[in-house]
Amino acid sequence: MDYLYYPGCSLEGTASEYDLSCRELFKTLGDHLTDIPDWTCCGATAAQCVDAFLSVVLPARNLALAEKTDTGLDVLVPCSACYLNLKKARQDLLENSALQARVNQVLKPDELAVNAAVRVRHLLDVLSRDGAVGRVAELAENRMKGFVVAPYYGCQCLRPFAEFDDPEQPRSMDALIRATGAEVLAWDMGGVCCGASTATTKPEVGKKLVGRILDQAKDAHAVVTVCPMCQMNLERFQPRPVPVLYLPQFLGLALGLSGKSLGCNMNLSDIKSVLSRVAS
């Protein structure tokens, strides 16, 4: 299938490997991603802390750009924070026509208009519900058999919009992981917060929260994530070395793609054990 692609700022910087692996994975699965032309920042956490209106305008600009493509395609977002900002803005605009009018006044000089018509979907939503499981199973040939993976979902792809998964007991990664031949670790930390940007401003908090999560993952060979912020925190505050990789990296490896093409040299955590496993 075809999707409009919104990478978001992190995927141009600290999460470059997430971007690389996403593009590579979808190419292999036969899907086509088109970048939203001229996309800009969604406002991240900062906008909603500083200015409520701007925190709608910034994502709205990108929704308007997506609409302007006139493709009717869904917008695929790998970053959970960007996903939530875009989706929340879309929801606010749908529910509040006065707000929509005000936003459109701001956008008008740039020849943009937002109707909140395009659908915003998280990477995991697309992977788990648009038929990728079958294709992964076909191509992976059980390459990950015997491997135990802890799926880590984080928060903002699950909450507050219970769009594609159970926000208390997420399961959407299970089928994808199993499709590679790997086993899913039964744990309760998949939807527990890593501290998000609080970990940046208050590292001591991040350290404790991440420690609590990774302690529970000791029976897994790797943790997989779907959010740059989670990935960063889980890699940065490790109490003991745990391989942490993005879900598309993991799936890409399972499909036999090269570690390099998936940016596996860029992870901050030591993922050699995973790479050597596929190589053998």
Next chain:
Amino acid sequence: MHLTDIREKLADRPDLTRHLAQVKEQMATCIQCGTCSGSCPNAGFMDMTPRRMWRAVLADRLDLVFSSQTFMLCASCYVCTLRCPRGLPLTDAMAALKQVAFALDLDRFKRSTRFYRAFMDNIRQYGRVRETELMARYFLAVKDPRVPMSYTGMGIKLMAKHKLHPHFPTLGPGRLGPLFERATQQQEQ
């Protein structure tokens, strides 16, 4: 901080006063059941549980609210919003408190305020966040040599992974300058 200090600061900011009144109104049906506090992953690090903070909001004890770090520690994980039996928009209300604290430029939140300001400047300037530039600006803004030091280890790591790309600051109104301008005007109307 005393209640009078806060009231003084709010006196010439009717917009913020209105904002706070909205938060109080949103919280009015809170039944103090404590589901939010029990669910919050950061509650253990807070000087006051979210339940107590919301109670203080309802009791108009803004001195207690703004002497606390509680709302700053909200990581927007939305678990409390998900579970609140009253369906209250707790995470959004936390963000609203952050907005007020930043707008009032309260001393105790200086670091966070600077960080988020630097972040917004970065977006205005380039349209997208350039992380190296952002950190540099932030370090300049906090004017505390210990802060950059604490991030050095991380920076070197990122640099080694080719994830940090030095940019040269651009001058002028910035990539999204006009849009920001119009948004501000729109709000003033």
Next chain:
Amino acid sequence: MTDQIGRTLVIGGGISGIRASLDLAQSGFQVLLLEQSDRVGGLLSQLDTQFPTSTCGMCRMLPMMDRDHGDPQCLRRGLAHDNIEICVSTDLISLTGEPGNFTVSFIDQTDGGRQECPVLVVDDEKIVRDSMKEWLMEEGYPVQTAASAAKALELLETGDFKAMLTDIKMPGMDGVTLLTRAREIQPDLAVVMMTAYAAVDTAVEAMKQGALDYLVKPFDPDAVLLMVDRIYKDAVAKNARTDTVDAVILATGATFFHPDQGINAYGYGRIPGVVTNLEFERMLSHAGPGGMDLTHPVTGRPVTRIAWFQCVGSRDIQTGTPFCSSTCCMIAVKQSLLAKTMYPQVTEACVFYMDLRTWGKASDAYARQAETAGVRFVRARVHSLAPGSKETDGAIPVVWMDPSGERNQSLFDLVVLAPGQHPDAFLTGFVKDQELAADDWGFVRPEPFLPAHTSRPGIFACGSATGPKDIHDSVTGATAAALSAMQVMAGAGRHLVQNSEPAESPDQQAAGISLFPGALVIGGGIAGMTAALAIADQGFEVDLVEKTDQLGGNLVWLQNGIQGADDFLEQQMAAVQAHDRIRVHTRTCVAETTGRPGRWVTRLTPVADAGKITDAQILEQESGPSPEDRSARQSAGVPVRHGVVVLAVGGAEAGSDTDGLDQKSGIYTQQQFQLLLDGNDIDSGSPLQVALFQCHGSREPGREYCSRVCCPRSLDQALRLKTLNPDTRVVIFYRDMMTPGLTEADYTEARKKGVVFVPYEPGNAPNLAADDTGCQVTWTDPILGRAMEMDADYVVLAKGIRSSLSKDLARMFGADVDGSGFFDQADIKWRPVEAMDPRVLACGICLEPGSLALTLASARAAAAKAVSLLGRQTFFPGQDTARVRSAFCSLCQICIDACPFNARFIDPETRTLKVDPLACQGCGICAAACPSGAAVVAGRSLAPMMKTIHAALNTPL
């Protein structure tokens, strides 16, 4: 059966349906009882025990008259009565008509039911197919699914479907094309389009091409079911059975929230040891899965630590249930008490609650009993559960915050959830089809001042169909609904069934006793007037006695605070005064009664200076004048002959005599403050400071019950104060806000308006310091942990209600008062408006504290009981009651003294010993006491009884 015989349709065979059916049946009317499931008994067939007896008393609902026409067996096993036609596993197809002539059609599910309506679901999304399949199969529809239009067409070629639900936007052939192709294959197929986004235009277009309707995603399961039910009903209508009835009683109850719906933070179905309260009820039952042992459902190990979590899917706006389910708190109290007392192994029984709703006259004492037995009550809402681990040996760790923010943790083997109740799909459909007025949540909204009436004449409602109800309120409401149905049938000129007398010897027919054909109603408040009017309207004479010179009772001061109550009161007073079968005796009280129960001759006597009478004097009056006065007044008394008596003497605000009331300092009782509000005597031009103080002198030794009316009234007063001036500061100090059922909405509304709620525990109540200028209130906020204060302009003390029923008056008719001073019911749940002798009835707030709606319900219920008795007039002994073999009887009267129910007497005319079949409970004490074998209980003859006893004694226990 002829057209002349009155016949009522009762929909729903739970407690309310059974109660209403039995009331109608024993009055001699025909009942058609439809039940969707395969048995009657509803929820109660799963509840082994009820509070406050901690046993089951459901059989106490069995008829007391013409007992042989009903099957005297356990009602949890089934119901049988000559006048009730019971149709289980039956679906209502349609209902049309008007009072006196409704046409109902219904179908037996086993004979062309839902099995005959196969459904095909077509969607490319698996999750949609699966969930639709699950919902529909649960309701009994056969379901097949197809992931594409092509597959659907394949299935349509081979199978016979009645309905197809299809997505519009699918890869390959779309839903609209499928619609056209499908109808070529099967022209009568009902097709419903499903559309994901607001692509409603396409759906509407599809309807032009023959689609029946459309559904918009995301789906509400109820909407899907209603749609398919509609198709099903159309499809089977031709096979349905049709019947005619005069009136309809809707008693369909409510359904439970599924704890695994929504976010399922407690891991129901996922964490071993998390069960619902109904599942736990079965575990607790000796006939349940664990037998005599209380064991863990998964590990089989003995259970020692149990936690109860309240409000799961109730009082929860997130799940669309902003109301309280009324019953769960008492279920938790009962279960925890039973677990703790029946099983010594249970070391920890802990109830986590938000407000412990022990409303009503018996509940609070029962909760204290549980506390004494060692049950721990914790005011906290647990946010979520994680499964037990190896470290906890499988036990579930429960973490909660106490008010100060301290984190607590305990381990439990079992966590029992209290799922809330909400309207079911049937009720939603019925309300829509019949265009009944309903509230925001879909419960039937009763007409003002007519608790059982819906907005459609001839259709009545009771039980949880009108909002979540406990057994007591359901049973009362069902009897009130039966009265309404009787009124319709009488209005349509229908007759009773004339039951043949028991097919016994003429000798026993002669042993029947008959009642005087009139009623005495004591108390001229709204309860007494309502009962009197209802009885008189059915053609019986009524004497209505009122001690003061004015009718109306408490409603006189309450009327301004309740919308429409003033007109209502005026109408009722006028109707009572004008009724040619009612004799009103004001300034009168009861002096003395003579005669047998049912053949009472009661003398009335005037009250001196009734206008200025005080409560103390009233009590004295009711206990009868002093012996000196008595003889003097009796001669002036009017004798009334009556077969039933209705006690409706009302009550008053408690403790207005207590110290500490000082209106100078602004301290008022709730009633006094209400009068200020109603009289517009509160100047709130500038914002006021008002403290409302709940449970002042209630729910503590001396008055150990909750009066049920004070919390709703305080909320009402708080809201009025906020309306007068939104800046007025209102603080409500409470122990547990008692806002069961739909009154919870007012609680939420008050918070929205900025009313502050502060919980307190007994012994830690806010402190009042009054002086001439006002009253200072000081307290510690439990959440903030800070001392707070308020210079109150008004402090309002909610003191609760006390009953005005005196022991002497109750005992005059063989009844009694309970420990709290209210009427002592035969059974608080199952026979809520009558004494052990069914001819002594009570209603209103001398029966139990309650709102106007409850008072009206109990008054109409009492009237229904009275009408049933008076309509039958003559009563014969049944198989269960004692008989006298007169030839052996020597009139020694030992049995009369032995009988605990005052059921035996010597008939002065025949000089023979007789048994009063309405009073006799068939206990057999008379048979044991009789020295000559003249007293016998049919079916309990000596030889088999002795054998049973021997067998019991010889069986090792």
